[in-house]
Structures are given as C-alpha cells and as structure tokens.
Amino acid sequence: MAIQEIALDIDLSVGVFQDTIVEDQRLKLRELGHDVDGNSIYPATGYWESTAIRIQDKIASFKGVAAKVDVTGGAAYKIYWSTSEDGFEWLEYEEVLANSAVSQYPAKYAKVKIEIFAEKKYSNFYIDVFNQKDKYSNPFIESDSGxxxxxxxxxxxxxxALDTPTGMVLRQKVEKAKFQKVDRIRVSKG
Incomplete structure (x- = not known):
C-alpha cells in the first residue's frame, strides 16, 4: 500500500470566528483601532474553528496530518485538529506541528482550529490633549493650559462686611472640607 500526500483546501470563510476575520483569503486578527502613530492595534489572541469536514469520502485511512501555512507579519500561530466518528462527539484538539505528522485514528469527520497570537509592540496613546476650554466641570481641576x-x-x-473711614472690610468663608491647607491669602485691589 502506497502512502500519498493529499492536500485539502479548507474554506476559511465559514466556521467560528473569535477576534479573527478573513480578508483577501487570509485569516487574521481583527483590527481594534489605531494608536497615535497610525499603527494597527489587535487583540492579544484570537482563533478560528472550522465546521465539520467530511474526510471519509476522500481518504480511506491516514497516518497523520501536516500543515503548510504562509505567514505575513509578526504574529505567531498554532494549528489544532480533532476527529469524530459521528460529527457530534469530538476528540480533544491536538496540535499539528509543521515538521511532524499527528497520528490519529481514522474517522469520518475532522475539524481544524487555528489560534493566532499578536506580535507585542509598544504603542503611543494620547488620552486627551487637554486644550479644550471648560471641558471638565470639576472646580478643582485645571486643564486649559494643555x-x-x-x-x-x-x-x-x-x-x-463693613465700611470704615479708612477703607472697607471684606469677608470670605473658606470651608475646611474643600481644602486640606491654605498656603497664603492674597488680596488685590480691584
């Protein structure tokens, strides 16, 4: 009995998507936004899980599974697969390594799961530029200076409070609950 490699194209447009999308026939992490430098921001991890693939009609028995993946960008990935006799009860996922085949019992159905891990990079974010006048209504915060x-x-x-022959007396109550300490009081003419 001869062993032959058979390539199965898997449709990435159907299945379960968790923080992943298919764009230009490639599976990638979904974009969450951009930092101030214009770099894309992605979730730390995401996965795609295929629908059940009927393999009994294509393969009578198999020794294992290997994967060939084209990677662009700095993300890492792991590929898993699981088999089932009836399409309802599935075995635990096993990782498919690039340089070795996974031995598995012959089954009627298979599923593929691909996990993608984002490349970690530093990003710059501005929470606020603090230059909009009267944006904050808190009387104890100052933000107009940038x-x-x-x-x-x-x-x-x-x-x-009182008028005297030499001037006047002014009064202002300062509540202790609003201030922890008062450094100085300056009165200007005006």
Whole structure:
C-alpha cells in the first residue's frame, strides 16, 4: 500500500470566528483601532474553528496530518485538529506541528482550529490633549493650559462686611472640607 500526500483546501470563510476575520483569503486578527502613530492595534489572541469536514469520502485511512501555512507579519500561530466518528462527539484538539505528522485514528469527520497570537509592540496613546476650554466641570481641576492638574489658585468673590473711614472690610468663608491647607491669602485691589 502506497502512502500519498493529499492536500485539502479548507474554506476559511465559514466556521467560528473569535477576534479573527478573513480578508483577501487570509485569516487574521481583527483590527481594534489605531494608536497615535497610525499603527494597527489587535487583540492579544484570537482563533478560528472550522465546521465539520467530511474526510471519509476522500481518504480511506491516514497516518497523520501536516500543515503548510504562509505567514505575513509578526504574529505567531498554532494549528489544532480533532476527529469524530459521528460529527457530534469530538476528540480533544491536538496540535499539528509543521515538521511532524499527528497520528490519529481514522474517522469520518475532522475539524481544524487555528489560534493566532499578536506580535507585542509598544504603542503611543494620547488620552486627551487637554486644550479644550471648560471641558471638565470639576472646580478643582485645571486643564486649559494643555495638561491636567489640580487647581492651585482660586479666585473668590469677597463679601463687603463693613465700611470704615479708612477703607472697607471684606469677608470670605473658606470651608475646611474643600481644602486640606491654605498656603497664603492674597488680596488685590480691584
């Protein structure tokens, strides 16, 4: 009995997709967005699982499975496969290694699962540029200068308490619950 290699093309457009998509007949991680430099951002991992593939009509018995994959980009991948006699109860997935075949008992159905792991890179993100006037309504935060900081200078409207022959007395109540400490009080003419 001669051993012959048989290639099976698998339709990547049908199956279960978890953070993956098929684009230009290639399986890849779905794009989540872009960083400030325009680089694409992907989930850390994703997978695709095929529908049941009937193999009994094509192959009488087999020794194992090997995979040939064209990889572009820096992502890593793992390929798994599982078999079933009835198409409902499946054996545990076994990894298909590139340089060795997986020995498995002959079965009527097979499924393929491909896991993709994104390449880890540093990205730059800007949460906010803090240059929009009055964007934050918190009276203790200052953001108009292009950076987010706690407000340090408060201008309060003083109440006129008393008029004297040499001037006037102004009064302002400062609640202890709003400030932990007061460094100084400056009164300007105005």
């Amino acid at each position: 950076s987010l900081s706690l407000k340090k200078i408060y201008q309060l409207n003083m109440e006129r």
